[in-house]
Amino acid sequence: MAQRELGDEMSPVCSEVRKVLPSTRDEMGFDFSETVHPSVVYLLLQARDLLYEGSEDQCLAVSEMILDYAWERLNSGTWKYVDKEWRRVYSYGCLFKALCLCPKERALEEAVRTCDMGLLMGASILDNVLVRIINILQKHLACRKRTARDGADALNKKKMKSDPPLSVPLLKSASAIPLLRCPSLEHFKENYLIPQQPVVLDGITEHWPCMKKWSLAYLREVAGCRTVPVELGSRYTDEEWSQTLMTVNEFIDKYIEDEQSGVGYLAQHQLFDQIPELKQDICIPDYCCLGEGDEEEITINAWFGPAGTVSPLHQDPQQNFLAQAVGKKYIRLYSVSETKNLYPHETHILHNTSQVDVENPDFRNFPKFAEALYKECILTPGQVLFIPVKYWHYVRALDISFSVSFWWS
Template sequence: YKSLNSEDVKPFTPEKTKEIVMSLQQPAVFCNMVGSWPALHWNVNYLSAMLEGKTIQFRLGLKTVDLVPQFETSCSYVEATLEEFLAWSCGQPSCLSGPFSCYDHSKYWAYADYKYIARIFEDKPEIFQDVRWSDFGFPGRSGKESTLWIGSEGANTPCHLDSYGCNLVLQVQGRKRWHLFPPGDTSFLYPTRIPYEESSIFSKVNITNPDLKRFPEFRNATAHVVTLSPGQVLLVPRHWWHYVESIDPVTVSINSWIELDADHEARVEEAITRMLVCAIKSAENPSDGDLWLNPTEVEATSHEINLQYLNKAVSAYLKCQETSESGQARSSSTGAKQRTNASCKRKRREDGCEPGSCTLLTQERGFPTPKAEELQEIPFGPHLIRVLPQSHKTSVMGAVTIESDSGDRLHENEGEHFGKLLCKRERLVMNNNCETSAHQMDSDCGPCTSQTALSTNDLLDCLVNPRVISLVAQLLGTKGRSR
């Protein structure tokens, strides 16, 4: 396959690349696929010039590693220009004043995450064409359906899985280290919906410094670790857990969520979860001070709105099932219709999208997943690199480096750091099977003597556990069919 530039030869055709993306159930890195993309020049200096002094929101967190994940509810937020961010990240004296003045760059990281390109560059729509997902088999998909991430060293996203779609991530500037865990490891990662955000299921475990006393099953999780360099594109398959950290002074990434047929069922599950979480947490005394709603969610929606949302989700799911069973598959959409359902992941805060009216539930389906028997063997090699389990890294991938478009190399992370285990006296331990709870015991501390009561969060960890929600969604589907 050759593009308009005769010198730009890609290792896979768009059709073959789409087949890989839609069928591969393990993370992999595409190399030499984006050499002609103008977006490769989107470093912070370039973006700063394009924004012309426009401010964007940065999330700030501490570089110190605790046993508890640094969720977005515990971060600080500032509005700043990219010029101010760049000066701060370089430790320039000029930052003694301005939005970052209260944050020592040696102690804090800053992250402009989940920035929809269509929104921050709404006055420069021509820039959307710098991102060309058509090379991956999705014609019409550009920067308009993509998200921008700009961070300093240490900036990170808590370990989570995305309920909708799969994910394509282009690294533009600096390097990011990805820690990925397969869907089968979900129970080992102690899933929680607090803080609540639609389409994000967080892990209670700080995977870079796990509290193995509180979360002993994490020992059974299998990390797939890869360091993504500029010019490389990572495929994060559906429901793979991921923790992402910036390991260079400044990093820039671009991603797009690709919708899947399974998203219809996932929306039913998310609607059930929203209804339960909002109902139970809204009933708590506000003076308790529990920051249960992620900053990305504008407000706790009412029971009536949540019920409308659930009805729309169930209706869309049943309609999809009927269409599938009758063999009348919809054809792939292009252009404006191709705006991914999954890309509405954080649209609620950006555009004030209401659950009852969001295009999340009303858009046409696209990109049907090819059947396994129709797929050829996945062409792993120098242009498509497996992200292997960490336990196999030394024997299989230890000395391997792969050249990317920009000449950078694919590196593997060293062994995961396990920090000190601290004794927590009055901590209630709940396992993901919702079995008997027990007070934490420690040989150095002795038995806990004070009483500990179950909290609403403990209850929610059982009620909205992904396995429970999946069963409830199946029962609702059955009820919907019987009417």
Template sequence: MVLLLGTPNEGIARAADLVAEQLSKEKDSRDVNEPWEDDKKDFEGWKNFESVEEVECPALETFWQKYMWKKAPVKITKSVEHFPARERWTMKYLLQVAGQRTVPVELGRDYTHPHWTQQLMPLCTFVKRHLLESSPVTGYLAQHSLFVQIPRLMDDLLIPDYCTSTPDINIWFGPKGTVSPLHHDPKHNLLTQIRGHKRILLFPPQEEGLYPFSKECLMSNTSQVDPENPDSEKFPEFSSAKGLSCVLGPGDVLYIPPKWWHHVRSLSASLSVSFWWE
């Protein structure tokens, strides 16, 4: 059960890490390809959206006063270069540490699609099917607290000083083309890119042309509009919505304030970590 779900008991969790790593070595010790291809033509700006402001490793007081308290998004560069994960997280390393651990994989275009589902599988199966091979169905290890399940991986991260309280930490890991539909969250978020590239589209909380699902729906924090292919007949006001765009590469961090709408697309195989705090 600890191998499957993790445990708050650190001693037992560390023992499970050792067992899982040994199982992974016995299962498959071959080298694997690194799938983090870079297709530069996809990394250009998006339509006529303005770019998110970009700053290099701002001082804490600057970040808190200029961005966090004002709830303004910002792209931060060169603030996570000291994270061991930046060099250590190769595909071979991830499979050695976590290959035999069971994880919940999202299957389908995104969670708004009627055929979207989830399936439990070993991480090595997910990697083989959806990153190293060409699967007809998109698989995404999305918003999973892998670092509670596998403390060994948390050793490769540090909590950014910009967080003003203990954050919830989740992983986002998948092939090129994975999408998080346009939605908003109630917490501050530092979306930290470890491998690959992602494009994010953002809209302020007061934007009225986004057509969220009804408040009675479980997806009331999600827009009905696909901003990449909007239906102008069903959602005519979206055409006047004003947004921002941003591309994250390895080592980049995007601060997403609470209630800011955001749509995320992986432009290559991608591995991100989100730090959410109140």
């Protein structure tokens, strides 16, 4: 009996999606180590065969079994010790489930969500096929709640409405971080990188597409249906702080447009890999070439949230360029030499975070904090702050804010 060719007699979305898959079942093999039990490999083969035979409902049931089994393995211990083989199994389960949902027009958003779970919790399979499937599905989705013009109007009104949205610290000239416009690589290296001194760089992001494109409407357009990790709470040291998964549209609706100040934050280390359209809107600063690592070793992070969101005083193990794309942030920096005055937490998990509430310090419990010397700035759209490695930094969003950080060595 001849094997069925994927794409025959299918809806346009299914036909387009399955073009990114091997055309026959034999071309989709599963090469797993003995870590994965043969019974699980059997389920994968069964799901594959049912899919290629056009038995989507049965394939969906088997894919749910695969996901349940893999999910249990993913949550059996510390994440870093989870074998990558099980992450691949989980991604295949997501792939089969998403493909079974594609014929159901009303299930396309669930298909996108399923692919995102594979990207967030799984590992790359079939040349990053989940990303390619999402790109196809998004073209077929009418998941935006308003037109781009309506969304742009809403953002413009919000910007006008929140001027000023929160208390803006009055900066002292003696503590101001220096501001330079487009310094040469040599000047930056000699005066700031080598001596490890913070500086605000202006004019180096003017050519970035995000400076003109990024708005609530644009985020809804390119990422509205995407499922992303969201931090709940104004700061990660609060007892009520937690993490959850939701779509970008849900995040904007609940935490941005409903103005729940400082209670939700989209902080993502994978966002630009998960949503390539956003990564195309930014550029790695040229100054990163002064580091010792390759460009592939630079970690790019996204920080998107409402006014009032706080990153407590903490330090990071790499050099950091913090680029402001939307909104303003108040930032205070303390050098490594001030660590003795900053009262880091004694627990291992928070040893890089201060116990002090920077803008409302408790001098009775933390008396030496009054002696700590600091630098500060208000980072505005188009500016990039260089934060030297291990420099302590405190950040508070003054507006709806979208920042991008580049960690490099």
